[in-house]
Amino acid sequence: MTPKQNPTYHAPTVGILGGGQLGQMLIQAGIPYGIQFHVLDPDPEASCQPICAHFQTGSFKDADTVFEFGKNLDVVTIEIEHVSVDGLKRLAQHGVKVYPQPEVVALIQDKSLQKQFYAQHGLPTSDFVLVNDQDDLLSKATFPIVYKSAKDGYDGKGVQVLKHADQLPETSVFPGLLEELVDIDKELAVIVARSSTGESTTFPMVEMVFNPAANLVEELISPPHVSQQIQELGAKLAIQLAEKLEIVGLLAVEFFLNKKSNLLINEAAPRPHNSGHHTIKANAVSQFEQHIRAILGLPLGNTKAFGHAAMLNILGEPTENGPAQYSGVNPLLGIEGAFFHLYGKKQVKPYRKMGHVTLLAHSADELQQKIIQTKNLLKAHA
Amino acid sequence: MTPKQNPTYHAPTVGILGGGQLGQMLIQAGIPYGIQFHVLDPDPEASCQPICAHFQTGSFKDADTVFEFGKNLDVVTIEIEHVSVDGLKRLAQHGVKVYPQPEVVALIQDKSLQKQFYAQHGLPTSDFVLVNDQDDLLSKATFPIVYKSAKDGYDGKGVQVLKHADQLPETSVFPGLLEELVDIDKELAVIVARSSTGESTTFPMVEMVFNPAANLVEELISPPHVSQQIQELGAKLAIQLAEKLEIVGLLAVEFFLNKKSNLLINEAAPRPHNSGHHTIKANAVSQFEQHIRAILGLPLGNTKAFGHAAMLNILGEPTENGPAQYSGVNPLLGIEGAFFHLYGKKQVKPYRKMGHVTLLAHSADELQQKIIQTKNLLKAHA
Numbered sequence: 001m002t003p004k005q006n007p008t009y010h011a012p013t014v015g016i017l018g019g020g021q022l023g024q025m026l027i028q029a030g031i032p033y034g035i036q037f038h039v040l041d042p043d044p045e046a047s048c049q050p051i052c053a054h055f056q057t058g059s060f061k062d063a064d065t066v067f068e069f070g071k072n073l074d075v076v077t078i079e080i081e082h083v084s085v086d087g088l089k090r091l092a093q094h095g096v097k098v099y100p101q102p103e104v105v106a107l108i109q110d111k112s113l114q115k116q117f118y119a120q121h122g123l124p125t126s127d128f129v130l131v132n133d134q135d136d137l138l139s140k141a142t143f144p145i146v147y148k149s150a151k152d153g154y155d156g157k158g159v160q161v162l163k164h165a166d167q168l169p170e171t172s173v174f175p176g177l178l179e180e181l182v183d184i185d186k187e188l189a190v191i192v193a194r195s196s197t198g199e200s201t202t203f204p205m206v207e208m209v210f211n212p213a214a215n216l217v218e219e220l221i222s223p224p225h226v227s228q229q230i231q232e233l234g235a236k237l238a239i240q241l242a243e244k245l246e247i248v249g250l251l252a253v254e255f256f257l258n259k260k261s262n263l264l265i266n267e268a269a270p271r272p273h274n275s276g277h278h279t280i281k282a283n284a285v286s287q288f289e290q291h292i293r294a295i296l297g298l299p300l301g302n303t304k305a306f307g308h309a310a311m312l313n314i315l316g317e318p319t320e321n322g323p324a325q326y327s328g329v330n331p332l333l334g335i336e337g338a339f340f341h342l343y344g345k346k347q348v349k350p351y352r353k354m355g356h357v358t359l360l361a362h363s364a365d366e367l368q369q370k371i372i373q374t375k376n377l378l379k380a381h382a
Numbered sequence: 383m384t385p386k387q388n389p390t391y392h393a394p395t396v397g398i399l400g401g402g403q404l405g406q407m408l409i410q411a412g413i414p415y416g417i418q419f420h421v422l423d424p425d426p427e428a429s430c431q432p433i434c435a436h437f438q439t440g441s442f443k444d445a446d447t448v449f450e451f452g453k454n455l456d457v458v459t460i461e462i463e464h465v466s467v468d469g470l471k472r473l474a475q476h477g478v479k480v481y482p483q484p485e486v487v488a489l490i491q492d493k494s495l496q497k498q499f500y501a502q503h504g505l506p507t508s509d510f511v512l513v514n515d516q517d518d519l520l521s522k523a524t525f526p527i528v529y530k531s532a533k534d535g536y537d538g539k540g541v542q543v544l545k546h547a548d549q550l551p552e553t554s555v556f557p558g559l560l561e562e563l564v565d566i567d568k569e570l571a572v573i574v575a576r577s578s579t580g581e582s583t584t585f586p587m588v589e590m591v592f593n594p595a596a597n598l599v600e601e602l603i604s605p606p607h608v609s610q611q612i613q614e615l616g617a618k619l620a621i622q623l624a625e626k627l628e629i630v631g632l633l634a635v636e637f638f639l640n641k642k643s644n645l646l647i648n649e650a651a652p653r654p655h656n657s658g659h660h661t662i663k664a665n666a667v668s669q670f671e672q673h674i675r676a677i678l679g680l681p682l683g684n685t686k687a688f689g690h691a692a693m694l695n696i697l698g699e700p701t702e703n704g705p706a707q708y709s710g711v712n713p714l715l716g717i718e719g720a721f722f723h724l725y726g727k728k729q730v731k732p733y734r735k736m737g738h739v740t741l742l743a744h745s746a747d748e749l750q751q752k753i754i755q756t757k758n759l760l761k762a763h764a
Contacts, residue, residue, distance in 0.1 A: 031406065036432050281666060298715050336684050342416035
């Protein structure tokens with residue numbers, strides 16, 4: 001065995017830009033790897049703070065702050081993509097391993113660039129056209145249509161479905177892109193991990209169900225209610241995209257399955273993703289542990305699921321503000337195969353992601369019964 | 383549903399006496415419960431320090447230190463039993479929930495009391511006699527025999543097998559007890575959890591294989607190579623012991639199976655235990671998560687294993703001292719179902735527990751093959 005295949009392992013220092021729940025779960029997964037985590041987040045009460053001795057309050061959008069935070073670390077990664085790409089680039093030039101790479105983060109930050117990338121590489125996506133301003137939009141739109149701001153979208157923010165010309169919002173941020181309104185049958189996602197060694201592997205596809213009021217994932221199930229063929233195609237496209245991006249780390253690829261059974265890439269996130277939280281309980285290696293392996297150049301783990309799984313977000317109740325408490329924990333945990341994961345947020349706010357529930361089952365029917373049984377059981381309120 | 387069955391959940395503050403690897407894994411398991419952990423340990427570089435914002439350096443053997451550490455917390459628990467019982471008692475009187483209870487910790491700390499407890503409650507254990515000093519020992523011993531100091535034993539320290547009268551050690555600590563030398567066929571263990579609600583449940587029995595040089599568990603497998611009847615008897619005895627002790631939290635019960643197939647209780651530990659580390663990967667609910675549920679009065683989880691599992695300790699190589707590094711990580715993680723868990727210890731020392739390897743398999747044969755394949759693969763050295 002050559003030294004390259006079997007290097008000596010020194011427990012590394014890893015910096016995370018962002019200290020929210022994705023960072024919290026990344027730290028949890030990284031503990032067995034002996035990693036010393038450092039976290040940068042503007043919120044002194046961020047989810048990572050209680051479990052990170054090297055928690056630093058500051059802006060991950062500021063290049064100097066990012067550089068100073070990461071310059072002495074072995075690896076810097078992200079749990080949110082809206083970070084300073086300049087800061088990441090300076091770290092990479094300084095010799096820090098930055099995964100995902102700054103160029104990938106820059107591409108993903110801009111939905112126009114992201115969409116053009118799919119088109120240029122022959123990856124299936126909905127039709128689109130770039131627009132520079134409101135007049136440009138008016139001249140190119142055929143209603144109904146979707147308008148997306150190129151930058152700063154998150155959890156559906158910056159995305160507008162326009163049914164008529166008079167729905168044009170005055171507050172829209174330009175430039176952006178117009179996309180055909182897809183006749184959606186299902187929303188699906190595949191998380192792929194690509195290691196710094198070039199190895200890639202996908203987690204089983206999941207099906208997402210959205211809460212229309214909050215425009216957040218409300219529930220997901222895996223495996224999804226689609227053919228084996230669609231599942232395999234999703235895995236193939238996710239790997240193709242990861243390889244074409246040459247990303248190191250996780251890439252969560254969201255798809256639309258339209259009513260003609262075409263699988264279209266909607267968008268991608270270069271980090272752990274809400275659509276993979278069930279893997280903490282449902283798979284031997286979670287998305288978070290896989291990300292750790294990928295960015296450390298370790299062999300990727302087996303992504304096979306133990307069985308059927310569902311995940312339900314725990315959102316703050318619609319009118320609740322204040323110190324968080326939870327009802328329904330005892331009856332929930334009394335159900336075999338039901339788990340909760342809180343994000344350690346002290347304050348509850350309307351629709352704030354406070355945690356999630358994971359359900360494990362041996363069949364799709366058993367899973368559906370458990371979803372019905374547990375839905376609205378656990379509530380986050382003040 | 384009455385309020386008692388469905389109380390509102392407020393993420394609690396939990397103090398842990400001891401900040402070693404058991405504490406590290408307890409924190410890891412407690413993250414989803416939104417717990418704010420506080421840890422007390424004399425070593426500023428203890429395993430818990432990097433993942434605990436409320437890490438406090440100090441002696442858990444000092445009553446005042448223990449009281450001051452815990453007096454404002456919701457729950458105080460332990461990851462080592464050699465703590466100040468007086469400190470625990472003062473906390474309990476102050477209104478802090480102390481689990482395991484101070485009286486249980488006091489009983490377990492004293493091997494003579496522990497052994498008498500088994501005898502008094504009709505629980506099977508090897509024959510024994512209490513001894514006060516060396517003359518007492520000489521007058522009561524029939525060689526070969528085992529001498530155990532009543533207090534401060536740990537990982538086999540304080541236990542001596544005496545083959546002849548002239549082997550009597552001058553350094554032995556008295557009082558203690560003489561035990562018959564059991565004709566051991568196998569060493570087995572069952573971890574039981576008992577909740578503050580009175581609910582009890584056991585993890586599947588494990589079989590332990592010891593490293594004679596280090597006198598530490600080197601490898602364990604689950605399920606063990608014993609009959610279903612013995613496994614059920616072990617579970618029954620573990621629950622009986624937990625209930626008679628009225629312990630809240632985990633109790634790890636170690637057994638001898640003698641060559642006449644009698645199952646004898648050897649000793650018990652009122653905390654997470656080395657014989658349950660595989661449950662992090664091999665079960666939906668680990669021993670650590672179960673301990674959290676037990677001390678918070680939450681419903682206990684399903685302890686069924688996903689399949690066959692083994693655990694191998696990663697001990698410091700016999701002559702190594704210095705900053706820790708590891709060889710063999712890449713080939714190990716390249717094996718499907720093989721995982722490692724490091725304890726974040728900066729310094730390696732001979733036979734120091736640096737981490738463990740977990741192996742998952744679908745059959746006993748596959749498990750044995752993986753044990754052979756991985757044994758001595760991962761080494762901790764300077």
